[in-house]
Amino acid sequence: MGDPPSPYAPPPPPPPRQNLxxxxxxxxxxxxxxxxxxxxxxxxxxxxxxxxxxxxRQRRAGGPTSSWRFRNSSVNPVPSFKYKREDAEGGDTECAVCLSVFEEGEELRQMPKCKHNFHAPCIDMWLYSHMDCPLCRSPVGPPGPVLH
Incomplete structure (x- = not known):
């Protein structure tokens, strides 16, 4: 008939562990x-x-502003000119912003106070976020009133 029950039965399996x-x-x-x-x-x-x-609010009230930017490309106080190698005797020969040598006929801008030269797109990008010369930190003044 069957095996007699053993007094040593295996223990029941442990309940599954939950990671909840x-x-x-x-x-x-x-x-x-x-x-x-x-x-x-x-x-x-x-x-x-x-x-x-x-x-x-400070700008609308006409109060002093701590910063200004050349955001309007039609009003830029930094004059531009075409580069000519023969006119550059003893002057800047490379742009300090992009570190490229000036090529004949490229449009350059000359800073009004310190007279440093830069590629026009390079210095325009610089002046969009800064108010000074990238080489000597000479300030570039805000554009004056437009006279007609």
Missing amino acids: PMLYYGLVIICTAAIILALYNLVIVQWCTDMTNRGS
Whole structure:
């Protein structure tokens, strides 16, 4: 008939281990990081908006502005000319912005105070974000009033 029951039966298998607590901890950490980043972005956006509004209000009121830029390419106080090798005796022979040698017939701009020469596109890009000569940091004044 059958085998008599053994007093030494194998123990029942352990219940399967669940990793749900680790999943919950991970989700809490990710959600916390997302909330912190969202708050940080809101604070930075608000701060940048305040700074932009403060500057535009000051310009509208006619108050002193701490910076100006050559944003309008039709009004550029830096004169331009075509490069001629024979006219460049003892002057600049390369653009300090792009480090390229001036070629015959290229359009150059000469800084009004320090007389340094640069390729027109190079110095225009520089003056878009700076208010001085890239070599000697001599200031370039804002354009004066247009007289008709």
